[in-house]
Amino acid sequence: MGTRSDGLDLLYIDRHLLHEVTSPQAFEGLKIAHRQPWRRSSNLATVDHAIPTTDRSNGVSGILDPIAKEQVITLDQNCREFQIEYFDLLDERQGIVHVVGPEQGATLPGMTIVCGDSHTSTHGAFGALAHGIGTSEVEHVLATQCLVQQKSKNFKVEVTGSLGPGIYAKDLILALIRLIGTAGATGHTIEYTGSAIRKLSIEGRMTVCNMSIEGGARAGLIGVDDKLVEYLEKRPFAPKGAMWQRAVDYWFTLNSDSNAVYDQEQVLNVSEISPQVSWGTNPEMVVDIDATIPAPSDFEDANSSEIAERALKYMGLAPGMAVKDIQLDKVFIGSCTNSRIEDLREASKIVKGRKVASRLKGAYVVPGSGLVKRQAEREGLDEVFKNAGFEWREPGCSMCLAMNDDRLFPGERCASTSNRNFEGRQGHQGRTHLVSPATAAASAICGTLADVREFM
Amino acid sequence: MRNTAFPVFTHHVGVVVPLDRANVDTDQIIPKQFLKSIKRTGFGENLFDSWRYLDEGSIGKTDRVINPAFILNDPRYKDASILLARRNFGCGSSREHAVWAILQFGFRCVLAPSYADIFYNNSFNNGLLPVELEESIIDRLFIEASQSSPTTVSVDLPQQTIRSSAGIEATFDIDSTRKQRLLSGMDNIALTLEHKSLIEDFEVEHKQQMPWLFSD
Ligand code: SF4
Numbered sequence: 001m002g003t004r005s006d007g008l009d010l011l012y013i014d015r016h017l018l019h020e021v022t023s024p025q026a027f028e029g030l031k032i033a034h035r036q037p038w039r040r041s042s043n044l045a046t047v048d049h050a051i052p053t054t055d056r057s058n059g060v061s062g063i064l065d066p067i068a069k070e071q072v073i074t075l076d077q078n079c080r081e082f083q084i085e086y087f088d089l090l091d092e093r094q095g096i097v098h099v100v101g102p103e104q105g106a107t108l109p110g111m112t113i114v115c116g117d118s119h120t121s122t123h124g125a126f127g128a129l130a131h132g133i134g135t136s137e138v139e140h141v142l143a144t145q146c147l148v149q150q151k152s153k154n155f156k157v158e159v160t161g162s163l164g165p166g167i168y169a170k171d172l173i174l175a176l177i178r179l180i181g182t183a184g185a186t187g188h189t190i191e192y193t194g195s196a197i198r199k200l201s202i203e204g205r206m207t208v209c210n211m212s213i214e215g216g217a218r219a220g221l222i223g224v225d226d227k228l229v230e231y232l233e234k235r236p237f238a239p240k241g242a243m244w245q246r247a248v249d250y251w252f253t254l255n256s257d258s259n260a261v262y263d264q265e266q267v268l269n270v271s272e273i274s275p276q277v278s279w280g281t282n283p284e285m286v287v288d289i290d291a292t293i294p295a296p297s298d299f300e301d302a303n304s305s306e307i308a309e310r311a312l313k314y315m316g317l318a319p320g321m322a323v324k325d326i327q328l329d330k331v332f333i334g335s336c337t338n339s340r341i342e343d344l345r346e347a348s349k350i351v352k353g354r355k356v357a358s359r360l361k362g363a364y365v366v367p368g369s370g371l372v373k374r375q376a377e378r379e380g381l382d383e384v385f386k387n388a389g390f391e392w393r394e395p396g397c398s399m400c401l402a403m404n405d406d407r408l409f410p411g412e413r414c415a416s417t418s419n420r421n422f423e424g425r426q427g428h429q430g431r432t433h434l435v436s437p438a439t440a441a442a443s444a445i446c447g448t449l450a451d452v453r454e455f456m
Numbered sequence: 457m458r459n460t461a462f463p464v465f466t467h468h469v470g471v472v473v474p475l476d477r478a479n480v481d482t483d484q485i486i487p488k489q490f491l492k493s494i495k496r497t498g499f500g501e502n503l504f505d506s507w508r509y510l511d512e513g514s515i516g517k518t519d520r521v522i523n524p525a526f527i528l529n530d531p532r533y534k535d536a537s538i539l540l541a542r543r544n545f546g547c548g549s550s551r552e553h554a555v556w557a558i559l560q561f562g563f564r565c566v567l568a569p570s571y572a573d574i575f576y577n578n579s580f581n582n583g584l585l586p587v588e589l590e591e592s593i594i595d596r597l598f599i600e601a602s603q604s605s606p607t608t609v610s611v612d613l614p615q616q617t618i619r620s621s622a623g624i625e626a627t628f629d630i631d632s633t634r635k636q637r638l639l640s641g642m643d644n645i646a647l648t649l650e651h652k653s654l655i656e657d658f659e660v661e662h663k664q665q666m667p668w669l670f671s672d
Contacts, residue, residue, distance in 0.1 A: 001654075001655070001658045002651065002654045002655075002658065004647060004648060004650075004651060005647070005650060005651070006633050006636055006637070006642075006647060007632070007633045008633045010648060010651065010654075010655070012655070012658055012659070012662065014669050021491050021492075021551075022550070022551065022552070024494035024495075025494070025495070025496045025552075028494075028496070033645070035645070038655075039659075041670070041671045049491075050491075050492055065492075067492040067493070067515055068492050070492075070494060071492050071493075071494055074494045108668070108669070110666070111669065116550060116552075117549075117550055118548065118549050118550040118574060132550040132574055133550060133574070133577075134550055134551075134552035134555070134574060134577065134578035134581060135552040135553075136461075136552060136578065136581035136582065136644065137577075137578075137581065139645065140644055140645050140648065143645045143648075143649070144645060144648040144649060144655065145655060145659070146648055146655060148644065148648065150577075150631070152573075182479060182544060182547060183479075183543065183544040183547065183570065183572070186544070186570065186572060186573060187573060213548075216544070216547070216572065216573070218573045218574060237671075238668075239668035243667065243668050244668075246667075246668070247666070247668045250666065282479050282481070282547075303478060303542075307477075307478055307479070310477075401483075401488050401549075402488060403488045403489065403491065403492065410512075420481075420483070420548060420549075422481045422483045422484065422548060423483070423484060423506065424483060424484070424487055424506050425483050425488075428487075428506060428512040429506075429512075
């Protein structure tokens with residue numbers, strides 16, 4: 001938009017999404033400095049991270065954890081005081097911020113979008129430039145509608161081929177991170193192109209863009225096509241009538257030129273990939289479901305073998321062991337990576353008519369939003385899951401980061417559709433294996449990590 | 457109005473503690489249970505909580521079981537104010553609480569070969585200097601900092617140099633505007649608001665071109 005007196009560029013922000021965890025200190029900063037939000041209507045808030053996913057009928061007063069409760073009340077108050085549109089705990093539109101924005105049509109092509117959350121990259125699936133920001137930046141965006149921005153480099157990822165049966169967007173992105181590494185795209189915005197990306201549903205594209213940050217990129221982008229426009233039409237925040245047509249015409253002008261130059265490029269053919277599973281403590285530590293656990297000596301440099309050794313120890317795994325022999329304690333289907341209706345449909349197909357293995361201490365399905373939950377219930381998916389022995393929960397981040405009571409206990413092992421397998425991410429000393437919703441479902445039935453292709 | 461957002465950074469001399477792990481993520485720097493706080497302070501106690509303590513931490517919990525094997529608990533480094541780290545430091549979640557925890561523990565500066573973008577950016581909004589050094593320099597600093605008597609490093613931001621007590625010297629790159637921000641400690645919001653009319657003009661034009669982005 002323009003350059004500041006100190007030489008830094010200002011980027012005008014069209015949409016600012018807020019949640020309870022990274023906003024309280026920003027609102028407090030505004031109050032101390034007697035500042036007001038620059039453009040209230042650009043902001044949209046919801047609660048997701050710290051809330052319980054069990055019965056909500058008592059609203060905020062039903063939150064048992066006093067500290068989480070205070071955080072939710074603080075967001076309630078801040079939204080009221082600063083007149084910001086807010087989907088509270090009792091609102092059916094409430095859900096994980098990255099599920100809610102797109103679902104409402106609050107995420108549109110060509111927008112600049114920020115949120116105090118690293119998975120804001122999800123919104124790039126809509127041809128929007130979407131970044132995660134820190135709390136100081138949340139305050140800055142509230143007060144000025146701008147973000148101080150350093151231009152990032154471009155990284156083109158061309159995904160070719162076709163996903164085979166039992167292979168999904170989640171496997172695609174895990175395979176990519178395995179290839180480029182967790183810092184592979186640091187300083188870059190990834191643009192995903194290629195026939196395999198075009199063939200993905202909008203939900204699948206969100207799954208891919210969501211995990212761009214796990215490859216080090218602050219943002220991931222996918223160009224506009226008819227499928228996207230169809231997805232957006234008639235969503236509550238999307239333009240209507242004559243304005244809709246005008247917007248659509250503009251959106252199609254946004255795509256990159258075919259001769260665009262990139263700072264880095266990578267091609268990935270997904271025709272041959274298997275279901276992917278993480279074995280270690282960062283999202284590049286990934287293997288095929290039918291493989292064995294690697295040994296530290298499989299890694300070239302001393303540094304990487306040391307990292308692998310530490311990860312194996314934390315995960316309680318021995319080199320050479322078959323991935324499919326790894327026994328689980330819990331299964332989690334949810335998070336902003338995989339909690340949309342399509343994810344639940346795919347998982348339910350595997351679960352239907354089967355039972356969760358008796359060795360599991362818990363199997364959870366946590367829809368991404370109240371509207372996803374309602375849709376799934378209309379389709380009878382809740383019954384499929386419940387009949388199999390899954391718990392059917394209220395929407396939120398839940399066991400993706402375990403800020404509420406949904407978590408792993410020390411030593412417990414989980415197949416999870418979330419995006420991070422860091423030490424302790426799902427609970428102190430918990431062990432996470434990142435997988436697709438279908439793989440999670442198959443694993444819940446087997447009680448071990450399982451090859452979903454054997455269920456098809 | 458706040459004139460400076462944080463204490464300015466010009467020079468710093470301090471003891472270096474070597475944290476020998478790559479890809480240290482913000483979930484490790486400050487685990488999720490501490491993010492429930494609505495305050496900006498009080499995070500230093502729980503920096504690297506699941507490594508520093510053997511018991512599981514929660515907000516306000518005292519009586520902790522210290523993990524003697526963790527480097528920050530080594531008496532050699534009790535006065536450390538510079539954190540030496542490996543590549544891709546600060547990856548993962550965008551939580552600025554990670555930077556607050558590092559500062560509130562008493563660090564003013566991190567030395568590493570590379571950082572994750574959001575963490576790097578958050579550092580400058582709080583007065584923490586993340587110095588990016590070549591891997592070979594970092595390796596040498598690790599050796600020096602792991603000796604029985606602790607090493608100190610002197611960081612000179614205006615000159616963009618570091619020098620260790622045993623004589624390792626290096627220069628580092630830093631974007632000039634970011635450098636300026638640490639040196640001045642200026643309130644970022646006040647700086648942007650100096651350009652109020654620029655933003656307003658842009659907004660008018662933007663609204664004409666893309667009216668569907670404005671519901672008001
Ligand atoms: S679901 Fe997980 S990754 Fe997504 S916003 Fe919530 S905590 Fe973050």
